[in-house]
Amino acid sequence: MMNRVNRYFLTVARTGNIKKASELLHITQPTLTTAIKKLESDMGVSLLIRRSKGVELTEYGQVFLRYVEEQQEKHLDLMHKIQDMHQREHGKLKIGVGEVWWELFVRHGITKYQEAHPHSSLYIEFGNHLSLMQHLIQGDIDLFIGHEIGGLKDLMAVMFRPLFQDQESYFVHRNHPLLNDKTFLESPSDAMSGFPLIRVTPGHSRYSSVLNNAFEYDQTFNQSNATAPVVYEVGSLLASLDLLETTNAIMPYSNKMNGWMEKNGMMCLHTDTSKIGNVGIYHKRQLDNDKAQFLINEILTMTTEI
Incomplete structure (x- = not known):
């Protein structure tokens, strides 16, 4: 005190x-x-x-x-x-998750978890995959759901359980000028380069310590931001949608969200089938937490058809 x-x-x-x-x-x-x-x-x-x-x-x-x-x-x-x-000590479970996966399936898994463990406390953290990996390594969370991270340091005592693959879609508001551009499909990347870019929960070099080559990550991160004249980096999916609705910006996001985005008034402008990601669950190699294992099993079951 x-x-x-x-x-x-x-x-x-x-x-x-x-x-x-x-x-x-x-x-x-x-x-x-x-x-x-x-x-x-x-x-x-x-x-x-x-x-x-x-x-x-x-x-x-x-x-x-x-x-x-x-x-x-x-x-x-x-x-x-x-x-x-x-x-x-009394069974609190701490998980990390990207907002896209929360919307698609994790929240339903949490509902099942709460039904089975009504007296268990929960901690849920949203963030990008590198920050969540750092929290997992430090023991701040028990598991997290996100994209597989390439170039992890070899000594990281973590395990990745794959769930499914996704591709990168580009979303815009319903009246975006590119939706009516007949020449768009001839060169999508050139056409999109003239519009602002929205990056949702972007990575940051402060978390690159979990990677083998932090300098290489730094260079990739900086170059990726140079592909558009204006870049909005936003730590919230809902705030990103607000920007998407009020500007002519373009937002790269998982193609698994195509239906969800359309329900929220946004359109898929283009899907880049060459950009493929593996989505799964990260946890420590020695997983002795029964409640974490229960949630993992629930998520594995409900994502078989995604």
């Missing part, structure tokens, strides 16, 4: 008023004033400037405030980790 006097100081600094701080802390003003003065005496500097309508931080006070806030963040992070460990 945070040091009592530091907690007093933090409350005073945030309220800018001794009276308000004492009320929040449920102590008397004299008790709070004495504690702050002793803190200043112990440190040998003034932390507060007393004004008629409140207090202000000195330069020393601002430095000390940053220190106290950092301590509070560390304390809260520690308590979160302890609580999470306690919940996992």
